Amino acid sequence: MAVLVQFSDGHFFDDWAPMLRALDPTLDLRNWPDFGKAEEIEAAVVWRHVYGSLNQFPNLKVICNVGAGVEHILADPELPDGVPITRVIDPRMTGAMSEYMILHVLRYHRRLDETVRNQAAKVWEYLAPDNAATTTIGILGLGELGLDAAAKIGALGFRMAGWSRTKKTLPGIETFHGTAGLKPFLNQCKMLICLLPLTPETASIINAETLAALPQGAYVINGARGGHVVDADLIAALDSGHIAGATLDVFPIEPPAQDDPYWTHPRVTITPHNAADSFPEDVAPQLVENIRRAVLGEELLNVVMRDRGY
Ligand code: NAP
Ligand code: GLV
Numbered sequence: 215m216a217v218l219v220q221f222s223d224g225h226f227f228d229d230w231a232p233m234l235r236a237l238d239p240t241l242d243l244r245n246w247p248d249f250g251k252a253e254e255i256e257a258a259v260v261w262r263h264v265y266g267s268l269n270q271f272p273n274l275k276v277i278c279n280v281g282a283g284v285e286h287i288l289a290d291p292e293l294p295d296g297v298p299i300t301r302v303i304d305p306r307m308t309g310a311m312s313e314y315m316i317l318h319v320l321r322y323h324r325r326l327d328e329t330v331r332n333q334a335a336k337v338w339e340y341l342a343p344d345n346a347a348t349t350t351i352g353i354l355g356l357g358e359l360g361l362d363a364a365a366k367i368g369a370l371g372f373r374m375a376g377w378s379r380t381k382k383t384l385p386g387i388e389t390f391h392g393t394a395g396l397k398p399f400l401n402q403c404k405m406l407i408c409l410l411p412l413t414p415e416t417a418s419i420i421n422a423e424t425l426a427a428l429p430q431g432a433y434v435i436n437g438a439r440g441g442h443v444v445d446a447d448l449i450a451a452l453d454s455g456h457i458a459g460a461t462l463d464v465f466p467i468e469p470p471a472q473d474d475p476y477w478t479h480p481r482v483t484i485t486p487h488n489a490a491d492s493f494p495e496d497v498a499p500q501l502v503e504n505i506r507r508a509v510l511g512e513e514l515l516n517v518v519m520r521d522r523g524y
Contacts, residue, residue, distance in 0.1 A: 215509060216254040218271065220246035221280070222262035230259070230280070233498040241505070257505040266292040276300060276508035278501045281492050282307065282358070283439060284518045285412040299518040300504050304496050308362045311437055311490035315363045315407055316370070318461045318483070319351055322405060322433045323372075327459070344404070346371040352403030354419065355410035355438065356382055356389070357524075359490070363407065375399055379415075400427035405435060412439035413523030422447040431458045437489040440465035445476070452481045463489040 217234075219227050227245040234241055244250055246267070255271040261280040268277060269292045277299045279287055284301050287293065321327065325341040332339050351367050353360045356378040364387050368374040374387045377399045382389045390399035400406065406428060410416045420434060421444040428434075434457055436443055443462070451457040461483040462476060468487055476482050504514050518524065 215240060215256050215505070216242045216244055216250065217505060218246060218249050218255045218258040218260075219243050220258060220260045220263045220267065226261070230494045230498065233494040234259070234502060237498055237502040238506070241502070257508055259501055259505075260287065262286050263290070265290045268292070268297075269294045276504055276514065278504050279518070280497065280501070282490075283411060284524065285439065285441070288518075288520065288523060298508070298514055299520065300500075300514055300516045301518050301524075302492050302497050302500065303358050303516045304492065304500070306496045307490045307492060308358055311359045311409070312363045312366045314437055314463065314485075314489040315409075315435060316367060318433075318435045319367055319372070319405055319407075320370070322459060323349065347373065349373060349404045350375050350402045351405045351407065352376065352399055353407045353409055354416075354442075355408065356384070356387070357409070357411075359437070360407075360409040363409065375402060396424070397427050400424055401429070403428055403432060405433045408434070408436040408438045408442050410438050410442060411524030412441045415523070417441050418444050420444065420448060422450070425451040425457060428457070430456055432456075433458055434460040436461070437463050440468070449475055449479065452479060457481070459483070461485070463487055 219230065221227060231243050234243060249255055252270050253272055256273050257276050257278065258268060258274060259278045259280060268290065274294060274297050277287060277297055279299060279301045282302050284299060287299055323346065324343050328341055350373040352375040353364050354377050356364065356376040360376060364374050364376055368386045375390065376387045377390045377395060379391060381391045408420060419442050425447060434448065448460060452460060459481045463485045464487055470476055476484055500515055507514050
C-alpha cells in the first residue's frame, strides 16, 4: 500500500521510514515529492506539508499528522474535503510537556533566576518563595497536555485553575470555560500556562487585554503556538513590569529573526520548540495503526474535528 511521507524538510524521512517499515513491511513509503502515481497513494504522513499538495490523490483515505497541533494542515486552502485527519496523542509527548511546565513553574516559584544572578554578583540574599498552596497556576487548555500538566503541578501543592471551551468538572482544578470564564480565570493566575490549539478563536489570546487581567507580577509560559501571543503586547507588559517573566517555546516564525526583541529581553526565556516532541519509536505505531484502519474503513484513533479546529 502506497503511503506519501511529507515533512517540511524531507530529511526526517530517514528517521521515520525505518520505524514505519519495521511495523508494517508492506508499506510502500514514497518520500515527497517522489510519490510516483498519484492514484496509488492511500495515506499521507505529514508534518508542515506543502499547501495544495494533498489534493492530487484521488484515493487518499487518511492524513496522519506527526504532531499534536494541526493548525498547519487546517490552514491549507486546498485541503481535500472529507479526508479524515488524525493527530498524535502520545504519553511521552504528554509527559515531556508536563516536565517543561513543572520546570518553569518551579523556576519562577523558587526565584531561581534571581538566585543565579545573585551568585554571579557574589550576593547572599535570602529569597522566600510564595506559599504554593495560595499560588494559582492557570492553564489555558484542558486537553491531553493541559490536564496532565494540571495534575502534576497540582500534586506539587499549587492551586490549579484551568480554562477550556466546554464546561468541565475536575477534581483539584477550579475550572472556567468560554468567553465569559476567561477574565475571572485570568484574574487569579500568578502563572499562566498556554496549552491551547491554535484556532481562529484562540489566535492572539495572550494580548494587552488578557495580560492586563493577570495579577501584577504574573508569569507567562507558552508551550502551544506562537500565534497565541500578540508579541508587541507581551513585550510592553514585560517592559512595564506588569508581567514579571515569560518563557516561550513557540513563535510565529521559527526560529525568530536575529533582531527579534525576545532574544535579548532580560525577562524572556526562549526554548527552541523542544517542550514535547514526537519520536518515531513512540509515535510510529499509532500512524501505522491508523493507516491500517483507514484502508479497512475502521474507526480511526485521535481524529481531528475539522469544524472545531483541533
Ligand atoms: P487538545 O487535547 O486538543 O486540547 C485542547 C484544549 O484546548 C481542550 O481543553 C479544549 O477545550 C481547549 N480549547 C480549544 N479551543 C478553545 C477555545 N476556543 N476556548 C477555550 N478552550 C479551548 O490539545 P493538546 O494535545 O493538549 O495540545 C495543545 C496544543 O499544544 C497543540 O495543539 C499544539 O499546538 C501544542 N503542542 C506544542 C508542543 C511543543 O513542543 N511546544 C508539543 C505538542 C503540542 P475542550 O476540552 O472544551 O474541547
Ligand atoms: C508540536 O509542536 C506538536 O504540535 O506536536
